[in-house]
Amino acid sequence: MKITDIREARVSIASDIANAYISFAKMDVSVVAIYTDAWADGRQVVGYGFNSNGRYAQSGLLRERFLPRLQEAEPAALRDESGGNLDPFKVWSVLMANEKPGGHGERSVAVGIIDMAIWDIVAKVENKPLARLLAERYGDGNTDERVSVYAAGGYYYPGKQIQGLQDEMRSYLDMGYTCTKMKIGGVPLAEDLKRIEAAIDVVGDASRLAVDANGRFDLKTALAFADGLAPYGVRWYEEAGDPLDYALQQQLGEHYDPPMATGENLFSHQDARNLLRYGGMRADRDILQMDPALSYGLVEYLRTLQVLRSHGWSPRQCIPHGGHQFALNIAAGLKLGGNESYPEVFAPFGGFADSAPVEEGRVALPELPGIGFEDKRELMALFRQHLS
Numbered sequence: 001m002k003i004t005d006i007r008e009a010r011v012s013i014a015s016d017i018a019n020a021y022i023s024f025a026k027m028d029v030s031v032v033a034i035y036t037d038a039w040a041d042g043r044q045v046v047g048y049g050f051n052s053n054g055r056y057a058q059s060g061l062l063r064e065r066f067l068p069r070l071q072e073a074e075p076a077a078l079r080d081e082s083g084g085n086l087d088p089f090k091v092w093s094v095l096m097a098n099e100k101p102g103g104h105g106e107r108s109v110a111v112g113i114i115d116m117a118i119w120d121i122v123a124k125v126e127n128k129p130l131a132r133l134l135a136e137r138y139g140d141g142n143t144d145e146r147v148s149v150y151a152a153g154g155y156y157y158p159g160k161q162i163q164g165l166q167d168e169m170r171s172y173l174d175m176g177y178t179c180t181k182m183k184i185g186g187v188p189l190a191e192d193l194k195r196i197e198a199a200i201d202v203v204g205d206a207s208r209l210a211v212d213a214n215g216r217f218d219l220k221t222a223l224a225f226a227d228g229l230a231p232y233g234v235r236w237y238e239e240a241g242d243p244l245d246y247a248l249q250q251q252l253g254e255h256y257d258p259p260m261a262t263g264e265n266l267f268s269h270q271d272a273r274n275l276l277r278y279g280g281m282r283a284d285r286d287i288l289q290m291d292p293a294l295s296y297g298l299v300e301y302l303r304t305l306q307v308l309r310s311h312g313w314s315p316r317q318c319i320p321h322g323g324h325q326f327a328l329n330i331a332a333g334l335k336l337g338g339n340e341s342y343p344e345v346f347a348p349f350g351g352f353a354d355s356a357p358v359e360e361g362r363v364a365l366p367e368l369p370g371i372g373f374e375d376k377r378e379l380m381a382l383f384r385q386h387l388s
Contacts, residue, residue: 001036001037001038001075001079001083001084001085001086001125002036002037002075002078003034003035003036003070003071003075003078003086004035004036004037005034005035006032006033006034006035006067006070006071007032007033007035007386007387007388008030008031008032008033008059008062008063008067008387009030009031009386009387010028010029010030010031010057010059011028011029011030011031011050011057011382011386012027012028013027013028013029013053013346013347013349014026014027014028015027015345016157016158017155017156017157017345018155018156018157018186019155019156019183019185019186019212019214020156020183020184020185020186020213020214020216021185021214021215021216022054022214024053024155027053027054027056028056028057029050029051029052029053029056029057029349030050030051030057030058030059030062030110030113031048031049031050031113031382031383031386031387032048032049032050032062032067032113032114032117032387033046033047033048033117033383033387033388034046034047034048034049034070034114034117034118034121036086036121036125038084038085038121038124038125040124040125040127040369041127041369045121045124045125046121047116047117047118047119047120047121047124047370048116048117048120048371048373048383048387049112049113049114049115049116049117049118049120049293049326050113050116050293050324050349051109051110051112051113051293051294052291052293052294052321052322052323052324052349053322053323053342053345053346053349053350054264054294054321055106055109055294058106058109058110058113061106061107061109061110062110062113062114065110066095066110066111066114067114069094069095069097070091070094070095070114073094077090077094078090078091078094084125085121085122085125085126086118086121086122086125088115088118088119088122088297088298088299089299091114091115091118092111092115092296092297092299092300095111095114095115096111104266104267104268104270104271104295104296105267108267108268108294108295108296108300109267109293109294111296111297111300112292112293112294112295112296112297112300113293114297115292115296115297115298115299115300116292116293116297116298116326116371118297119297119298119326119371120370120371120373121370123369123370123371124369124370126369127369128369129143129329129365129366129367129368129369129370129372130326130329130330130333130370130371130372131143131328131329131330131332131333131365132333133333134298134329134330134333134334135332135333135334135335138302138333138334139333139334139335140335143332143333143335143365144331144332144335145332145364146359146362146363146364147328147331147332147336147338147339147362147363147364147365148179148337148338148339148361148362149177149328149338149339149340149341149352149358149361149362149363150177150178150179150180150181150210150235150319150338150340150341150361151172151175151177151179151180151181151341151342151343152180152181152212152323152340152341152342153168153169153172153180153181153182153342153343153344153345154168154169154180154181154182154183154195154199155183155345156183156186156187162194162195162198165182165195165198165199166198166199166201166202168344169182169199169202169203170202171344172343173202173203175343175357175358176357176358176359176360176361177341177343177358177361178208178360178361179203179208179209179210179235179361180199180203180208180209180210181209181210181211181212181235181238181340182195182196182199182209182210182211182212183211183212183213183214184196184211184212184213184225185213185214185216185217185221185225186216189224189225189228192225192228193228196209196211196229196232196234197232200232206232206233206234206235207233207234207235208235209234209235210234210235210236210237210238210261211229211234211236211237211238212238212239212261213225213237213238213239213240213241214238214239215239215240215241215242215243215265216240216241217240217241218241218248219241219248219251219252222240222241222248222252223251223252223255223256225237225240226240226252226255226256229256229258230256230257230258233258234258235259236258236259236260236261236286236287237256237258237259237260237261238260238261238262238287238289239261239262239264239265240252240260240262243262243263243264243265243266244266244271246274246275246277246278246279246280247278249262249275249279249280249281250278250279250280251280252280253279253280253281253282253286254280258285259285259286259287260281260282260286260287261286261287261288261289261319262275262279262281262286262288262289263275263287263288263289263290263321264289264290264291264294264320264321264322265294266290266295267294267295267296268295268296268300268304269300269303269304269306269307272288272290272304272307272308273307273311275288276307276308276311276313277311283311283312283313283314283317286317287317287318287319287337288308288313288317288318288319289318289319289320289321289340290304290318290320290321291320291321291322291327292320292322292326292327292330293322293324293326293327294321294322298326298330301330305318305334315334315335315336315337316335316336316337317337318331318336318337319331319336319337319338319339319340320336320339320340321340322340323339323340323341323342323346323349323350323351324349324350325352325353325365325371325372325373325376326371327339327340328352328363328365329365329371329372332365341358341363343358347378348376348378348379348381348382349379351376352365352376353365353366353368353372353375353376354375354376354377355375356375
C-alpha cells in the first residue's frame with residue numbers, strides 16, 4: 001500500500017460572530033485529501049482531514065514542511081507490519097522528523113490535519129468505523145453506542161439581543177440537544193449575567209448551560225465572574241484565563257467550587273501534564289477539552305490520555321472541543337465523557353452525520369468505514385469541490 005496523491009486547500013468559514021477574544025470575520029480552515037492505491041468495497045481509499053475552528057488554515061506549514069515529508073517518505077516507512085495499511089504512529093514520526101521539542105502552536109494544527117486523514121484511511125482499509133477500530137486497539141473492545149453532545153453557540157453577534165440568544169438556545173432544544181453553551185466575557189459582568197439568566201429560562205436548568213470566556217480574563221476579572229456565576233450552578237465555567245496561565249487556573253479553582261473546563265488550546269501531552277501538575281484541576285468534577293484535530297492528532301491524544309490516567313483522571317472527564325466527527329469517533333471508541341457540537345456555525349464542518357440526529361442529547365455514529373464523512377452531504381460536496 002502507498003500514498004498516490006495529496007491535495008490541500010484553504011476554505012473560508014468566515015462569519016460575523018465573535019467570542020470574548022476574537023472575531024471570526026476572516027476565519028478559514030485547511031482541508032486535505034490523501035489518496036492511496038488501496039481499494040475497499042470497489043472504491044479507492046481516500047482519507048480526509050481538516051482543522052477545527054478557532055485556528056486558521058495551515059497552508060504554509062502543510063505545503064512547505066509536512067506534506068513534502070509525507071510525500072518524500074519511502075512507502076515502507078509509513079506501513080504497518082502487515083504492509084497492507086498505514087501505521088499512524090510511523091506517519092507521525094515522519095511528519096515530526098527534525099522538529100525541535102516544544103513550540104506546540106500552529107505546527108500541532110498542521111500535523112493534526114494530516115493525522116485525521118491517516119486515521120480515516122486506516123479505518124477504511126480495515127472496513128470499520130474509526131470508533132470500533134479504536135475500541136478494539138486501545139479500549140475494551142466495545143464502543144459507546146451513543147455519545148453525549150452539547151450545542152455550542154451563544155456567540156456575540158452585531159444586533160443580537162437577549163431575545164435572539166433565547167431563540168438560538170430554543171432552536172438547540174428543538175434539534176434534540178439537552179445541554180448548551182454560550183460565550184461570556186465580551187460585555188460587562190452585569191450584562192452577561194442577564195444573558196445567562198435569559199438562557200437558563202430557555203434550557204430550564206443552569207446545569208444544562210455551560211459558559212465560556214475563551215481565555216479573556218486576568219485573575220481579578222476571572223474571580224469576579226466566578227462570584228457572579230456561583231449562585232447559578234452552571235454546568236461549567238470554561239477557560240477563564242490564558243490557557244498557559246496555570247497559576248490563574250489554580251487560584252480560580254481554590255476560589256470557585258463548581259466545575260471548570262479548559263484545555264482546548266493546549267496542544268501536546270506535555271502541556272496537558274503541566275495543567276494537571278500546576279493548574280489545580282479537580283478530577284472529580286472538572287472537564288478537559290483537548291481537541292485531537294488541533295493537538296498533533298489522535299496519535300498525540302492517545303499519549304495525552306496516558307498522562308491523564310497516570311494523574312488519576314478518567315477519560316470520562318474529557319469532552320473534546322471542535323464539534324467534528326473525528327472527535328465523536330474518538331469519544332465513542334475510547335469512552336470519553338462526550339463531545340462538543342456546532343449545529344448552526346462553522347458549516348459544513350460542525351455537526352455530525354446526516355443519518356444520525358441528536359436525540360435526548362446524544363448521537364449515534366453511522367456504520368460506515370472510517371470517520372464517516374461520506375454520511376455528511378454538504379461536507380463531502382466541499383471536499384469534492386476543493387480536493388478532487
